[in-house]
Amino acid sequence: MMVNRIMTQNKTVLAAHLDGETVLLHMDSKRYFRLNATAQRIWQLLEQKLDTDAIVEALTTEFEVTADDARAAVVALVADLKQHSLSPS
Amino acid sequence: MSIRARARGAYRLRRWALAELLNGVHTAPPTTEPAAWSDFLQHERCAVLLQQHLKRSGRSEDIGPEAAAVLASAAMRELQRVLSARSQLQLLAELAQQQSARVVVLKGGVALLEGGHTDLLDVDVLSDPPAAAALAERLDIRGYQRHTYGAPRHLEPRFVEGSVHIELHTSLAGLMPHEAVLRTAQPSDGIEGLFRPSPADHIWIMLTHSTQMHPDRRGRLRDLLLIRHAWLSAPASGQADVGARLQAHDQRAILEAMLGVALGTASPRQQRLLERDVPARYLFSARVRALTLRPSARTLVQRAARIIGGSAMADELRISRELSPDAASTIPFVEMLGARVPFLKRSLRQAGRAVGVYLAVLIAWVGRLDHRLAPLVSPTDRVR
Numbered sequence: 001m002m003v004n005r006i007m008t009q010n011k012t013v014l015a016a017h018l019d020g021e022t023v024l025l026h027m028d029s030k031r032y033f034r035l036n037a038t039a040q041r042i043w044q045l046l047e048q049k050l051d052t053d054a055i056v057e058a059l060t061t062e063f064e065v066t067a068d069d070a071r072a073a074v075v076a077l078v079a080d081l082k083q084h085s086l087s088p089s
Numbered sequence: 090m091s092i093r094a095r096a097r098g099a100y101r102l103r104r105w106a107l108a109e110l111l112n113g114v115h116t117a118p119p120t121t122e123p124a125a126w127s128d129f130l131q132h133e134r135c136a137v138l139l140q141q142h143l144k145r146s147g148r149s150e151d152i153g154p155e156a157a158a159v160l161a162s163a164a165m166r167e168l169q170r171v172l173s174a175r176s177q178l179q180l181l182a183e184l185a186q187q188q189s190a191r192v193v194v195l196k197g198g199v200a201l202l203e204g205g206h207t208d209l210l211d212v213d214v215l216s217d218p219p220a221a222a223a224l225a226e227r228l229d230i231r232g233y234q235r236h237t238y239g240a241p242r243h244l245e246p247r248f249v250e251g252s253v254h255i256e257l258h259t260s261l262a263g264l265m266p267h268e269a270v271l272r273t274a275q276p277s278d279g280i281e282g283l284f285r286p287s288p289a290d291h292i293w294i295m296l297t298h299s300t301q302m303h304p305d306r307r308g309r310l311r312d313l314l315l316i317r318h319a320w321l322s323a324p325a326s327g328q329a330d331v332g333a334r335l336q337a338h339d340q341r342a343i344l345e346a347m348l349g350v351a352l353g354t355a356s357p358r359q360q361r362l363l364e365r366d367v368p369a370r371y372l373f374s375a376r377v378r379a380l381t382l383r384p385s386a387r388t389l390v391q392r393a394a395r396i397i398g399g400s401a402m403a404d405e406l407r408i409s410r411e412l413s414p415d416a417a418s419t420i421p422f423v424e425m426l427g428a429r430v431p432f433l434k435r436s437l438r439q440a441g442r443a444v445g446v447y448l449a450v451l452i453a454w455v456g457r458l459d460h461r462l463a464p465l466v467s468p469t470d471r472v473r
Contacts, residue, residue, distance in 0.1 A: 014172045016168050016175075018206070019145065023165065023169065023172060025173065025175075025176060027176045027179075030173075030251035032169050034165070
């Protein structure tokens with residue numbers, strides 16, 4: 001039995017996607033990071049190279065969340081990812 | 090919880106997980122302590138797959154919060170190793186392309202190439218000896234360290250801190266001719282620059298490696314799942330090829346039992362054949378683990394061996410414990426013995442392993458004594 005594929009376009013970051021969470025490995029620092037279900041979905045949308053507006057729209061469709069809250073979550077996650085050099089592309 | 094009860098609980102979990110993951114039988118998980126979960130997961134190394142299986146069938150909460158925490162923690166460790174192995178494979182692909190070498194990924198690594206999340210402790214790859222030596226040299230240049238042991242089948246493993254090890258195989262002695270595996274290997278779809286064995290060779294290597302090379306872990310769920318996946322993804326011609334090899338093999342019965350259990354088609358006799366040693370293994374490792382919990386008797390045994398006989402004896406003890414009895418030794422006498430009378434070398438290794446266990450018992454006992462005395466020593470005395 002196999003589960004979801006590992007895939008990322010950032011060559012220094014590897015991501016393993018499971019149901020409901022993602023684990024990231026920064027290959028240079030050898031540090032691991034964990035994304036919860038919401039962050040996982042944002043990550044996947046970032047991997048598709050969608051811009052913030054498109055991601056917010058997708059989140060409001062998929063989750064019971066307002067556009068403002070979705071935008072705040074995206075901005076916060078992107079800032080976190082940048083801080084740890086983890087951006088997906 | 091007694092050692093026996095803990096081992097029994099872990100074994101009951103194995104039976105349950107086996108039915109869940111391989112036979113699709115959904116039943117309530119056995120009620121047992123988190124410690125038994127921990128032992129079960131250490132033996133079977135299937136935490137990610139089991140966690141995902143429970144999530145997908147909407148039964149994550151059936152195992153209770155404490156067991157769920159143990160499962161989540163084990164799954165996270167497995168995932169970290171998966172990602173680490175994946176990063177090593179990417180590096181190997183880059184190096185293989187630089188030197189135009191054919192590097193064939195073996196065993197659990199093949200599942201990773203296909204995007205799977207199978208736990209693995211090291212990355213095994215096969216190439217011809219000059220290519221393996223060149224790869225090793227490039228890894229050394231990049232700051233990889235090497236273990237002091239090699240084996241007739243592979244070079245000294247390379248590693249960097251925080252990553253799984255890389256074993257560069259130059260042979261598949263005892264399993265099958267490596268030249269044929271290299272010749273019929275196929276380019277990997279998952280990571281460009283690497284190859285994977287043909288479907289039949291992949292099944293065969295998994296089957297014989299986990300049955301013959303490691304009889305001490307026959308029936309491990311992680312291996313069964315890998316064999317099952319390899320079989321189900323192989324074309325009919327590959328399956329027929331493996332069937333023909335099985336017919337001609339002198340250990341056909343146990344190999345067929347392993348394959349049958351992996352596919353959920355084993356007869357009761359085959360199930361008994363594969364399972365007969367498993368409870369004893371659970372009990373034995375529970376006892377050894379109980380001894381080595383505090384302090385790390387294993388490390389102390391290594392240190393004691395190093396003090397008494399130097400690094401060669403420490404290596405020999407570790408090889409006796411962790412590797413095949415036929416693995417190369419750094420002690421010339423042991424190698425000479427192996428060349429002339431292989432049986433005596435294996436016996437010596439088994440004796441070394443037994444001595445190691447008794448030393449561990451002794452050191453663990455001393456360790457417990459030390460633990461009882463510890464409160465009498467002031468904290469500042471223990472800092473420096």
